[in-house]
Amino acid sequence: MKETVDQARSIPDSSLSSQRSGATVALFGEVLADVFPDRSVLGGAPFNVARHLKAFGLNPVLITRTGNDALRTELLETMAACGMETVGVQCDQIYPTGQVKVHFEGGTHRFEILPEQAYDHIHASVARKVALSIHPELIYFGTLAQRHAASRSALKMLLNHSSVPTFFDVNLRAPWYEAQIFRRSLRQADTVKVNHEELALLAELFALPGDTLAGHARAFMQTFEIGQVLVTCGPEGAWLIKRDGTEVSMTPNGATITVVDTVGAGDGFSAVFMLGHLQGWPVDVSLARAHAFAAAICTIRGAIPDRTDFYTPFLQEWQL
Secondary structure, X not given: OEEEEEHHHHOOOHHHOOOOOOOEEEEEOOOEEEXXXXXXXXXXXXXXXXXXXXXXXXXXXEEEEEEOOHHHHHHHHHHHHHOOEOOOEEEEOOOOOEEEEEEEEOOEEEEEEOOOOHHHHOOHHHHHHHHHHHOOOEEEEOOHHHOOHHHHHHHHHXXXXXXXXXXXXXXXXXXXXXXXXXXXXXXXXXXXXXXXHHHHHHHHHOOOOOOOHHHHHHHHHHHHOOOEEEEEOHHHOEEEEEOOOOEEEEEOOOOOOOOOOOOOHHHHHHHHHHHHHHHOOOHHHHHHHHHHHHHHHOOOOOOOOOOHHHHHHHHHHOOO
16 A cells, blocks of 8 residues: 655644654764864764754653763753753763764765764663663664664663664664664664665665565565664655555655755654654654755754754644
């Protein structure tokens, strides 16, 4: 069964008003500084997603680790200014707060991720205690923070002691991933979000059957018992396949935007799709709204807007 939705159908009505304002989401993984050619900006997928969730009225709790340095101070000050909880931010006395250099090449971006950062050493029992204390309704995690055994153990403990839905944002960052990490993550995920290029790479890595991306996504669900696979396709939209065979896709309405850069667009998509899950929006509405927000992120520099009024049109349109 297949449904198709045009982006124009994202216009809200009273039945789609806020239902789960303030829901807590635990986000496990890296916080790091994105070092651009002319400036440094705090980032990392979990942090970017958390910032958006907070702006949309949810209660994101980052479970991460920083160095005892100036970037940690900046992070805590930024989180406090946004009204975010800092209970999950561990402090490492040996390793520094993470950094990644961003290079722009041929209209896109390339990340140079530094090794042995504080987020590689998230303490397992501390992470578990934080999660138990905040009672999250959803857990978000990705790939990068699993490159080191310490943080892999922390995530494993966190997921093994939780019964809430999980959202795995694949976010491939070469060369920091391997097949075994994906196997563990896919088996622990209820929703898996990938872009179309990542899906093709994973299909090749696991030698999945099927001649199309949709076929590969179905093979993923069967092999790893995933609830649903969410695939983003940049300006061409997004689609989702559920375990029951339902496929929902959205096609952009053709409106043109001025792309400044694409950094953080996927994080914006993830945040709004998770918001839609917690708000009880229909899947087609979540896809359309997530795509619209990701497109808006592409019109600014960096992953997070400098002004909070960037969110105002979305808050009003979505009645949050």
